[in-house]
Amino acid sequence: MSVSEGVPPTLINPEAEAALLGATMVENGLIDIAVEMIGPEDFGFSLHGRIWAAMVREHNAGRHAGPIAIRGYVEEDPELKAMGGVGYLARLTADPAGFIIPTKDLAGQIKELAVRRRLLSGFRDAQRQCADLDCDVTGIVSAVDDVIRSPVDETSRQVTAGECLDALVASFDEPRTGVTCGIISDLDDLLGALRPGSVNIVAGRPGMGKTALALTYARGAAEQGHGVQLFSLEMGSTVLISAES
Template sequence: MHSTDEQLRMQPHDLEAEQAVLGAILIEPTALSTAQESLRTQDFYDSRHQRIFQAMLDLAAAGTALDLLSLGNHLDRAGHMTAIGGRGGLAELLTTVASASNIAHHCRIVADHAIRRRLISFTDSLSRQAYDKQAIDGLLQTVERGVRQIMTGREEAEWCALQQVAFDTANYVDRMHKGHEAVIGIPTGFADLDTLLGGWHRSDSVVIAARPSMGKTAFVLGSALAAARAGFKVGFFSLEMSRLQIGLRLHGMGAPLDLHALKTGTLTPQGWWHFAETTQHLAGLPMWINDASDLSIERVVSQARHLQASQGLDLLIVDYLQLLQIPDAALYQRGIAEASRRLKMLAKELNVPVLVLSQLSRACESRPDRRPILADLRDSGAIEQDADIVIFLYRHEVYVPDTDEKGLAEVLVRKHRNGPIGDRKVRFIARYAEFKDLPEGTA
């Protein structure tokens, strides 16, 4: 058991580093994005600092200017001012630094101490459980799960350059083989849709919605590829698929190559040649992929800001809305509505089009005509309200496999705040998981 001295030992922390982080944010509000990359509210040891940091996040989310006065007013309204020591105490806490230049270093110090505290808490709990007579397999699973949670708290998934995704995909397919022996805006990737919409426009929030298996991810990957090929910088949040799965999809539609052959490494000699050529092509495109599966809307906003600052950004894609982490399950619909609103605000803030994928409710499947309508958007009417453009994808063959319309997909533009709505048809090639324009004269 732990000795009395060990039990009374002060937990790891650095109050000066915490104050330096908060003071730097007050000096340079854009430093908040840097802090959000590595810190959560609970990472601060001092409860006063937790309240201040959370207040800063609240003000930033509301689009309110971040200064000592607005911060004090917010804390006062929340009833936290007394706990912080009044406005004088607040000023004293936040005036210990003269520059924001070292914020990344101070954030790392605060984050490291938070990791140490989590480790201490976990090992204390583990020690107590080890004295119990539970099955050893269960105890080892607890160890594995706990370590994974601690590491997840420290290392959020980082942006991965498409170059690395392309090379990782090449290595994966090679291993599988050996194992078996006029557009105004950003191009959508589809000529008829470009004619209707004029491309994706900066500051627009575009909702692309469908029932499962209609091809939402394939559709936006095709659009992302078209934009990157045109020289636009693309950020892709993939909450559902891993970056390897995304890499396989991009190789499949880029070559094109049969997706099953890619997954199993069973390409033909000509296929290998196309594969190698596609790998080199993808590696040179300006696209970054984030495949973290536990992102909150706050982390999406923070990491999108960071990507724009570090690499530049022209188009942002979120796949998909309902997979974002909502803190309170009881308030799920409100959380989705808030995420939708924040993504619209992000499109305006970063001045980029944001494509948001969304799952549709089953309501459309109970009608004779299963084509979606705006009322089918799941979870919140706010999704429709916030969107500048709403696009539905529909493939009749999903419901009627022997239909005469096999291989056809409908792109239904049902809302267009600044232009016309309408329907367009495209091809869907299942073996490549790819949407393509129909030949001229067949639409």
């Protein structure tokens, strides 16, 4: 099977990938668990990634994603032929590891190794750029920063309406903590407390007082002991202070 050149063997676990593919081929319901964590590009062996892509495609179409169903996608694949042809797909389903190790654990390890490989590749690119005096230092630093940030940013996931409803119902018993203004009481009555992790947008036409509202809310929150940090792309600090006062 082909892997990226220069990737240490420790950063690829073919057994985990094969176990995941085999278990999800047999029990397609497990695909919904793994697909939120990994994509085809996360597999260390490219053939496994192509098999996974075919399985997800069949599953999303409402069909059983077993060896027979995905055969047409990969039977002419040179790497599959090197592994013994379509019989390899059937052998994947005979791997007991996928039924012993939880799907989340297998997918989690595959994802972690993929992140490590991407970090390694990014740092190697940065190393080559450092040795090239034609490369701008600022650009190199920016590239390294992107390499470091990209794995952290891969946190989004799809959730079902049922999961959202369950989380909403469970939140009814949680203490209603958050940040209020304290100065604009009507706004506090309307919005309630602004909860951690939420995004709140103040929108309106120019000159309607958006900045003044945000500043007043920030001052009220600060007076109640909440930490406040304000960024402005339009006004300097002295202008903001005068606008709030």
